Amino acid sequence: MKLILFDKIFDNILYSDNLIIVNKIELHIKNLLLTLTIIVGSATLGYAQQGVQYTQYMYDGSLINPAYAGAEDALSISLLHRDQWSGLEGAPQSQTFSLHTPLKSPKVGTGLFLHRESIGVHQNLTIATNLAYHLPLGNNRYFSFGLKAGMINVRSDYQSLQNGNPDPSVNDELFSGTDFNAGFGFYYKSKKFEAGYSIPSIVNRSINVNDSVSLDPINLNHLLFSQYHIPVGKNLVISPGILLKYLQGIPVSYDLNLLTTFKNVITAGVSYRKQESVDFLVRFNLTPQFQMAYAYDYPIGNVSRLAQASNEIMLRYIFKFRYENVNSPQ
Template structure:
């Protein structure tokens, strides 16, 4: 009975979180394998791997709690000339009663610096976001406000995505990027409930450095900082070890939020698979068995100048 009461409290928390997310602001999803999902947060990364690159990620958060976030994204990017890269990405995010879908095109332009040891990329993102809200999924014993009646559902509200980014990398040692996947603050207005849902601008700073420990072992610490108005600064710190360009083992810490274990395997020169598990450090960890993330990458083509194969970023 105690476990059931805890689960009901957690479900109530998700319902309240979903409603507050709709009324106040839509926030970008979080990823544990952000270091392998760079194009999602920084359009300047498009084409930087030097090959046609397909990547997909699925994340299920707070397993065991009804309405907990589920996120899926898929992207493809490639260089189309010596300096220009293009990418296409699709994103789906579900939390509680709300569902977001977006599709975006990424463009990057890269300048070689310092005798081809450094590369500076400028990126632009453009696309559409679609928001759906189904108030019929709410528990009427939790949410009693008539404004959240199913007749007030939000169906397919469109908003524009415009993003930009900078990405500076050494040929095979380090990288740092600054970006905002969506520069516009968009208001989704509902004239029935007389409420708005705001898409706020997020600012990302990402970076990492590769240390050659031995001919077989490499070590890469990495970080992701995320800032958005009205929320505390979010910080993800990770440490990854790469063995024989095949096996990746790592751990991560999301500030005051979660501890994570990371695993990756380069199946062939073209295919990489990865998995991450998050153990939640907040009170919600009492009601959940953690979060899971699955990642894959498939690449075609021969990597060109300035690219190390297989590269650690």
């Protein structure tokens, strides 16, 4: 009888010890998940503060500059999906819908811009309209000014980290905020050259571990873009270009790209993003109206130690095509 009682007591002690060990393991796992989330959030802090990032921005200028709305003399629709650092849990993902068209007056263009982005437990949604005025300068040249106005909603869902097992040591708050947003830009285009300057958003979202997501209406993201189209014979166009990006408190960044377009049917090229990635781009004009494009960003430098490659897919449809623009990769 004493032996049986001793066995039961011993079993209970073992069970209690095992339960304590299991609880400690679960707590360590939760803390590890939280730490990984914070690491991912920290790694994407600069990315989030610099605003929306595209590799294939040169195919549709309205993605980064409201002054481009209606510049193609056509109703143009673009769909874009970007998977930043594919395979890394919590890494940025974004989807963008852009529509723009000239109005009855060819000097005025308008557009709609929808963008959704997620980074870990953080999400933001932007809805905006673009309005542009195009001033003809003669000899197939024009200068444009554009305005952008809409709303931006930011949301942080720390409750999703609980996975049904509440832990007081883990932040379980849900933060959501909406604010008015606006932007503006300038755009110049001639037969072979184009350039633009824009501040796409006067409200930036900043991800902080303690303060969740905050809206900053002061720290502006400046973008300066230019591209030159060089015809080589009748069937080939070479297009070098650059995009400069400046945000206060962050070193100036830039994208250098070189694209080659053959018979206005296929475009292929390479781009270098300062200390971040080497990007490979390809685009097919399946018809004069329908375009399909893909970009593969290969990380380099310090980014390559933490991140994997990024993938970006883009679909475009131009409802009216003007053959006068055949020399431009746009």
